[in-house]
Amino acid sequence: MSDLYVVLVVTLLSWIGIFLYLLKMDFKIRELENK
Amino acid sequence: MAWKIAVGLWMVLVIIASFLYAPPALGLGEVSRIIFYHVPLAWVAVLAYLVSMVNAVQYLRTGRMEYDRRTSFNAEIGTVFALLATITGAVFAKNTWGAYWNWDPRQTSIFVLLLIYAAYFALRSAVDEEEQRARLSSVYAIIAFLTVPFLVFIIPRIYSTLHPDPIINVEGRLKMNTQMLQVFLASLAGFTGIYFWVYNLQTRIIKLQEKFKRK
Numbered sequence: 001m002s003d004l005y006v007v008l009v010v011t012l013l014s015w016i017g018i019f020l021y022l023l024k025m026d027f028k029i030r031e032l033e034n035k
Numbered sequence: 036m037a038w039k040i041a042v043g044l045w046m047v048l049v050i051i052a053s054f055l056y057a058p059p060a061l062g063l064g065e066v067s068r069i070i071f072y073h074v075p076l077a078w079v080a081v082l083a084y085l086v087s088m089v090n091a092v093q094y095l096r097t098g099r100m101e102y103d104r105r106t107s108f109n110a111e112i113g114t115v116f117a118l119l120a121t122i123t124g125a126v127f128a129k130n131t132w133g134a135y136w137n138w139d140p141r142q143t144s145i146f147v148l149l150l151i152y153a154a155y156f157a158l159r160s161a162v163d164e165e166e167q168r169a170r171l172s173s174v175y176a177i178i179a180f181l182t183v184p185f186l187v188f189i190i191p192r193i194y195s196t197l198h199p200d201p202i203i204n205v206e207g208r209l210k211m212n213t214q215m216l217q218v219f220l221a222s223l224a225g226f227t228g229i230y231f232w233v234y235n236l237q238t239r240i241i242k243l244q245e246k247f248k249r250k
Contacts, residue, residue, distance in 0.1 A: 012050050
């Protein structure tokens with residue numbers, strides 16, 4: 001059972017990382033568009 | 036912006052549900068949870084390749100370079116997702132068949148598909164002249180997509196394979212219990228949302244590039 005939680009946490013952290021990266025890129029593009 | 040945050044939160048819920056809500060498939064154990072990632076990744080790859088082909092047709096019809104760029108980045112997205120589907124498939128194979136790679140018809144067909152799109156990128160990098168590159172690679176992108184239904188849907192069904200039954204199989208029946216199906220459909224929706232987000236970012240980058248070029 002604990003292995004399942006480890007994989008869950010790793011998957012969640014990976015997604016949060018990807019999500020924040022996409023969000024950061026989105027904001028940067030918006031900044032350039034508004035310039 | 037709100038829908039992008041919604042995609043982020045949706046995927047958090049999907050990930051939690053895939054581990055804690057959906058039960059593992061009978062006989063396959065916990066590793067079967069990979070289906071909630073593997074199949075949506077493959078679906079997005081096919082979707083991106085389809086959009087790539089549509090943009091290639093649009094380029095050949097109109098000659099507008101933005102369609103060529105869309106063709107190219109959709110092929111890139113498709114290849115990244117196809118690679119991830121291959122990797123998740125290999126993890127599943129290791130746990131159920133004992134080896135990461137054993138040239139099963141499914142593995143062979145996705146390998147051939149990756150090679151076909153690798154050749155697309157090689158072709159693009161081999162031609163310097165912009166319009167010639169766009170024309171040649173658009174024709175190639177259309178031909179490349181014609182192989183997708185054969186390699187993804189037809190060939191793996193012709194030969195006997197170790198791969199589990201497709202979700203929608205020859206009997207046309209869904210072989211999943213309700214909880215698994217709910218998470219599976221939610222994951223499909225979430226991954227499709229991620230694809231549209233990446234598509235949106237790339238399209239805006241292309242527009243910015245065009246704007247800077249004009250300046």
